[in-house]
Amino acid sequence: MTLAVEFSQISRHYDAVRAVDNVSLAIADGEFFSMLGPSGSGKTTCLRLIAGFEQPSAGSLRIHGQEAAGVPPYLRDVNTVFQDYALFPHMSVLDNVAYGLMVKGVAKSTRLARAEQMLAMVKLADYGMRKPAALSGGQRQRVALARALINQPRVLLLDEPLGALDLKLREAMQSELKALQKQLGITFIYVTHDQGEALSMSDRVAVFNKGRIEQVDSPQQLYTQPRTAFVADFVGGANVLPAALAETLTGRAQACAIRPEQIYFLSEHGAGLQLPGQVLDIQYHGAVSRFEVEVAGGQRLAVAVPNGQTLAQYRPEPGSAVRLAWAPEAMVWLSEQG
Amino acid sequence: MASASLTLTPPTHLARWRVQLSTLLYRRSTLTLFLLLAPPLLWFGVIYLGSLLALLAQAFYTFDDFTMAVSPELTLDNFRAIADPSNPLFGANIDIVLRTLGMASAVTLASALLAFPIAYYMARYVHGRWKGVWYIAVMLPMWASYIVKAYSWTVILAKGGIVYWLIGALGLNGVLEAILALPVIGGSSLSTSNLGRFLVFTYIWLPFMILPTQAALERVPPSLLQASSDLGATPAQTFRTVLLPLAFPGVVAGSIFTFSLTLGDYIIPTLVGPSGYFIGNMVYTMQGSIGNIPMAAAFTVVPIVIITVYLALAKRLGAFDAL
Numbered sequence: 001m002t003l004a005v006e007f008s009q010i011s012r013h014y015d016a017v018r019a020v021d022n023v024s025l026a027i028a029d030g031e032f033f034s035m036l037g038p039s040g041s042g043k044t045t046c047l048r049l050i051a052g053f054e055q056p057s058a059g060s061l062r063i064h065g066q067e068a069a070g071v072p073p074y075l076r077d078v079n080t081v082f083q084d085y086a087l088f089p090h091m092s093v094l095d096n097v098a099y100g101l102m103v104k105g106v107a108k109s110t111r112l113a114r115a116e117q118m119l120a121m122v123k124l125a126d127y128g129m130r131k132p133a134a135l136s137g138g139q140r141q142r143v144a145l146a147r148a149l150i151n152q153p154r155v156l157l158l159d160e161p162l163g164a165l166d167l168k169l170r171e172a173m174q175s176e177l178k179a180l181q182k183q184l185g186i187t188f189i190y191v192t193h194d195q196g197e198a199l200s201m202s203d204r205v206a207v208f209n210k211g212r213i214e215q216v217d218s219p220q221q222l223y224t225q226p227r228t229a230f231v232a233d234f235v236g237g238a239n240v241l242p243a244a245l246a247e248t249l250t251g252r253a254q255a256c257a258i259r260p261e262q263i264y265f266l267s268e269h270g271a272g273l274q275l276p277g278q279v280l281d282i283q284y285h286g287a288v289s290r291f292e293v294e295v296a297g298g299q300r301l302a303v304a305v306p307n308g309q310t311l312a313q314y315r316p317e318p319g320s321a322v323r324l325a326w327a328p329e330a331m332v333w334l335s336e337q338g
Numbered sequence: 339m340a341s342a343s344l345t346l347t348p349p350t351h352l353a354r355w356r357v358q359l360s361t362l363l364y365r366r367s368t369l370t371l372f373l374l375l376a377p378p379l380l381w382f383g384v385i386y387l388g389s390l391l392a393l394l395a396q397a398f399y400t401f402d403d404f405t406m407a408v409s410p411e412l413t414l415d416n417f418r419a420i421a422d423p424s425n426p427l428f429g430a431n432i433d434i435v436l437r438t439l440g441m442a443s444a445v446t447l448a449s450a451l452l453a454f455p456i457a458y459y460m461a462r463y464v465h466g467r468w469k470g471v472w473y474i475a476v477m478l479p480m481w482a483s484y485i486v487k488a489y490s491w492t493v494i495l496a497k498g499g500i501v502y503w504l505i506g507a508l509g510l511n512g513v514l515e516a517i518l519a520l521p522v523i524g525g526s527s528l529s530t531s532n533l534g535r536f537l538v539f540t541y542i543w544l545p546f547m548i549l550p551t552q553a554a555l556e557r558v559p560p561s562l563l564q565a566s567s568d569l570g571a572t573p574a575q576t577f578r579t580v581l582l583p584l585a586f587p588g589v590v591a592g593s594i595f596t597f598s599l600t601l602g603d604y605i606i607p608t609l610v611g612p613s614g615y616f617i618g619n620m621v622y623t624m625q626g627s628i629g630n631i632p633m634a635a636a637f638t639v640v641p642i643v644i645i646t647v648y649l650a651l652a653k654r655l656g657a658f659d660a661l
Contacts, residue, residue: 053564073567086565090583100569103579151570 004187010059021211034198037208079148087132094128118146232257260304262330397635416636442600453547461555495529535611546595554588
């Protein structure tokens with residue numbers, strides 16, 4: 001496996017703040033790799049380290065095997081799609097896309113022809129003469145993509161590129177981006193705080209928290225086998241049972257995660273692990289309803305029940321006493337308490 | 339009282355007429371806009387532009403050289419004296435215009451070159467409290483009286499003044515003499531040379547260039563510079579193709595200040611530098627000592643025309659594309 005980007009014990013400190021704290025990471029060539037985390041978790045700083053806008057305080061960063069420390073952005077074979085698109089407002093869309101070739105001294109006719117091709121690729125063939133201000137958010141996003149790809153980078157960095165788009169457009173762009181990455185065969189490194197986006201597009205996802213990586217895994221592994229409480233909660237929205245509670249139920253004093261859809265209500269006595277509780281609140285989410293249930297020790301668990309099922313299902317009212325149950329194999333043991 | 343509309347609870351802590359007035363202004367937004375704009379538009383239109391137009395109209399009046407009387411007979415004689423080469427006064431007048439224009443251009447160019455790095459530093463590297471310190475440092479000279487500053491420069495630049503002392507202490511007397519021996523910029527001393535006058539003008543007007551340039555640079559998002567670098571542009575290319583075009587409207591705005599303030603000034607040319615009128619001195623003499631208001635008015639048209647031509651050129655060069 002050839003590596004596109006390799007972090008070895010990289011740190012980036014701003015005075016006392018450790019934006020990135022001893023991160024090691026290997027991203028394979030041709031991979032769709034996502035960096036997922038809440039804001040301030042260090043994911044964007046990692047992206048900026050790869051782009052060269054930031055320099056690591058410690059550690060070694062290699063891009064395609066070459067040490068990148070001290071190499072300015074304009075000498076790196078990576079390009080970036082910025083969160084705010086960063087289109088040059090004083091240039092036409094065509095000149096924006098052709099910019100990367102222009103600064104390399106490519107002849108005008110050649111570079112404009114290439115820019116036309118790139119615009120056609122992102123389905124904006126007739127928009128070349130417009131100024132960026134005359135485009136919609138989704139169109140600007142495509143122009144930013146075309147501009148970043150015209151230099152044929154081996155690694156494309158995307159910094160929350162769909163953050164400003166509405167849900168429908170975002171979903172359409174997700175599948176387009178995924179298809180584009182397959183077609184080009186280059187490495188995409190995608191920063192997002194939206195776990196749905198990361199899970200649906202990526203080959204692998206790194207989950208960031210407080211400047212560190214909690215887990216790097218395939219989307220399915222992350223969702224079904226979270227290793228830490230943070231990943232269980234942030235990626236799967238799972239319930240985290242503290243070690244003490246798990247011990248009273250199973251005898252094993254270790255924190256574990258249970259996803260809301262794997263818990264069900266027992267109307268009568270039944271088999272499996274059981275926990276008495278009281279329904280505090282019910283939120284309607286369309287496909288499912290989420291029940292918030294308080295159990296022993298004030299711990300709150302979320303229970304997801306599908307709506308519109310034809311089979312009659314026990315649906316408690318707010319305030320009613322319930323018994324929760326789940327299959328023992330639904331419990332995922334967590335290595336550390338986050 | 340039965341009513342189908344919403345039941346509104348008027349605020350009880352306000353007088354009834356105030357609530358009614360607020361509601362009226364809220365509903366009639368055009369009326370509100372009119373009330374807000376009427377005073378400034380009256381001031382701007384009547385007092386500001388009106389008086390300027392009245393002045394310009396007098397440029398077409400006739401001045402009788404013998405009786406020294408102004409009569410409202412329309413004539414183009416005043417403009418012929420400035421713009422018609424066959425007019426006997428043309429030579430002297432065009433000298434005044436070129437002298438002023440040359441100085442204004444030199445001052446503007448020097449201000450732009452000095453202001454840009456300072457403005458860039460202020461916009462990109464200074465944050466928080468230090469930003470305030472820099473603003474004050476840039477504007478501090480403007481808090482002192484203009485006349486005092488101009489006069490003190492005559493002392494600073496005079497023979498035996500601090501500049502001469504410093505140059506002597508550094509052993510650079512020969513260099514200064516060589517520079518003062520140059521035509522056009524030189525003279526018998528710094529305070530009577532065009533170089534000295536240029537230094538004073540640049541000192542006085544520099545803040546007017548720094549502030550708009552800084553404001554323009556501040557509006558350039560850092561991500562644009564990063565995007566340029568990311569796409570392979572060297573820092574010099576980024577400066578030329580992204581930063582400068584985007585900051586240029588600010589530089590042009592600053593240059594309008596430095597250019598027109600130099601064009602109109604008559605105090606510094608009186609105090610520092612060689613003899614010979616600037617446009618401002620000409621206007622001052624024409625209307626003050628001679629009472630030739632029409633000729634003075636005609637001369638005030640010159641800077642207006644020059645600035646108009648300058649802006650047209652700047653627009654053609656694309657200076658305002660980034661606005």
